Amino acid sequence: MQSLDDLAERFGTDKGTRQVPSGLVPKGYTSFYERILRRDLPDPWRSAKMVEIGIGAHAGSALLWRTALPGWQIVMVDYDRRKLRRMEQALEVTRLASPNVHGVLADMSDPVDAERVGVFVDGKRSPLWLVIDDGGHTHEQHVLGFEALWSSLHVGGWYVFEDLHAADCSRTLPWLEAQIQEGDLEVLEVWSQAIPGRDVPSLAAVRKA
Ligand SMILES: C[S@@+](CC[C@H](N)C(=O)[O-])C[C@H]1O[C@@H](n2cnc3c(N)ncnc32)[C@H](O)[C@@H]1O
Numbered sequence: 001m002q003s004l005d006d007l008a009e010r011f012g013t014d015k016g017t018r019q020v021p022s023g024l025v026p027k028g029y030t031s032f033y034e035r036i037l038r039r040d041l042p043d044p045w046r047s048a049k050m051v052e053i054g055i056g057a058h059a060g061s062a063l064l065w066r067t068a069l070p071g072w073q074i075v076m077v078d079y080d081r082r083k084l085r086r087m088e089q090a091l092e093v094t095r096l097a098s099p100n101v102h103g104v105l106a107d108m109s110d111p112v113d114a115e116r117v118g119v120f121v122d123g124k125r126s127p128l129w130l131v132i133d134d135g136g137h138t139h140e141q142h143v144l145g146f147e148a149l150w151s152s153l154h155v156g157g158w159y160v161f162e163d164l165h166a167a168d169c170s171r172t173l174p175w176l177e178a179q180i181q182e183g184d185l186e187v188l189e190v191w192s193q194a195i196p197g198r199d200v201p202s203l204a205a206v207r208k209a
Contacts, residue, residue: 001034001037001038001044001068002067002068003030003034004016004030004033004034004037004064004068005017005018005030005031005034007063007064007067007068008020008026008030008060008064011058011059011060011061011063011064011067011094012058012060013056013058013060013061013063013064014026014027014060015027015029015030015033015060015061015064015162016028016029016030017030017031020060022057022058025195027162027163027195027202027203028193028195028196029162029193029203032160032191032193032203032205036130036158036205036207037068037069040156040157040158040207041129041130041157041158042072042129043071044068044069044070044071044072045070045071046071046072047071047072047073047126047127048069048071048072048073048126048127048128048129048130049072049073049074049075049121049124049126049127049128049129050065050069050072050073050074050075050128050129050130050131050132051075051076051077051117051121051128051130051131051132051149052065052074052075052076052077052131052132052134053077053078053108053117053131053132053133053134053135053141053145054077054078054132054133054134054135054136055076055077055078055080055083055084055086055087055103056083056134057083057086058086058090059076059083059086059087059090059091061076061132061134062074062076062087062090062091062101063090063091063094063096066091066096066098066100066101067096070100071100072100072126072129073100073101073102073124073126074100074101074102075102075104075117075120075121075124076101076102076103076104077103077104077106077108077117077135078103078104078105078106078135079105079106079107079108079109079113079135079136081105084103084105087101087103088103102120102124104117104120108133108135108136108141108144108145109136109138109140109141109144110144111144114144114145114147114148115148117145117148117149118148118149118151118152121149121152122152127154127157128149128152128153128154128157129153129154129156129157129158130157130158130160131145131149131150131153131157131158131159131160132160132162133145133146133159133160133161133162134162134163137163137166137168137169138168138169139168139169139170139171139172139175142161142169142172142175143175146159150185150208153208154208155208155209156188156207156208157207157208158205158206158207158208159205159206159207159208160203160204160205161176161203161204161205162202162203163202163203164200164201164202164203164204165195165198165200165201165202170200172204173192173201173204176190176204176206177190180206185206185208186208186209187206187207187208187209188207188208188209189206189207190204190205190206190207191203191204191205191206191207192204192205
């Protein structure tokens with residue numbers, strides 16, 4: 001697998017450790033993703049599936065996942081039609097267009113839309129191994145997305161919340177911990193990571209047991 005940090009820089013997403021032209025602060029999440037991809041998740045050429053909520057202005061993460069995981073189906077969700085269009089253009093321009101990348105127009109603050117994403121993802125037959133919530137960064141959206149997708153996640157797969165340092169996310173980690181403690185979620189591993197200069201975790205992830 002190619003270095004995710006190199007790909008983050010090449011495609012301009014803030015998931016890496018290096019500054020990208022958008023000016024967004026690099027978050028250094030790539031080391032977490034490299035670790036779970038090497039240790040826990042199917043080979044990049046195998047039939048597997050992931051979802052990322054939030055495409056972003058330049059579709060950097062869609063390009064990164066499409067390059068790193070050529071055999072996987074990649075479902076990218078956004079409520080902004082222009083982001084979906086830009087993703088399609090970026091995939092064409094970089095010659096990475098592929099029937100394995102699916103854009104879904106959905107507002108994850110709307111329970112009906114969140115449910116529709118769950119149904120769409122279930123309809124793509126390969127097993128779901130990874131969900132990344134990097135969308136609206138609110139606790140309510142975290143809960144709706146999680147309720148729609150957790151049941152489809154393969155045992156051993158990871159569900160990741162990015163950017164918990166954003167203002168509206170402070171309830172997400174305590175909510176997740178409470179659900180685990182109350183036994184509502186069977187979880188193998190919990191991971192959280194802070195970005196330099198912040199003492200609150202910016203990434204939290206749970207692995208399904
Ligand atoms: C931080 S950007 C995503 C960056 C991208 N994942 C990356 O790593 O490069 C957040 C994206 O979430 C989308 N978004 C915000 N609120 C949303 C919502 N309620 N439903 C779906 N997408 C939303 C925005 O349109 C934006 O494209």
